[in-house]
Amino acid sequence: MIDSRGWYSADFHVHPRLADSIVPLPHRVIEFIADGIDLLTSTDHNVITDYAPSIKALGVGHLISTIVGDEITPPPGAFRAFPLPQDLARPPGRGAGP
Numbered sequence: 001m002i003d004s005r006g007w008y009s010a011d012f013h014v015h016p017r018l019a020d021s022i023v024p025l026p027h028r029v030i031e032f033i034a035d036g037i038d039l040l041t042s043t044d045h046n047v048i049t050d051y052a053p054s055i056k057a058l059g060v061g062h063l064i065s066t067i068v069g070d071e072i073t074p075p076p077g078a079f080r081a082f083p084l085p086q087d088l089a090r091p092p093g094r095g096a097g098p
Helices: 025-034 052-058
Strands: 010-014 039-042 065-068 070-072 079-081
Touching: 010 025, 025 039, 025 052, 052 065
Parallel strands: 010 039, 039 065
Antiparallel strands: 070 079
C-alpha cells in the first residue's frame, strides 16, 4: 500500500457524457471514490458537464471534489481547459461563452 498522506489524487481527463461514456454521472462518482481519487474533473468534448450535483445528491462531498472542465477539440488536436462555469440556462454544450 502506498502512503498518500499529504498528497491528493486527481483525474483531469474524464468523459462523462454519453457520447464518450455509458457510465451515469453518479456511478462515475462512486467509481472514483472507490479508486481513492480526491478530485474529479469533467472534460467532455466541447460540452460543459458538472459532477457537483451528483456528488451532492450522493452526500459524498467529504470524500471527493470536482472541477468543471472541457476538452476543446478543434482540428487537428485537443486541449483541456478548467475550471469553467456551467450555465444551466444556456443550451447544452454552450458553456459560459458569449
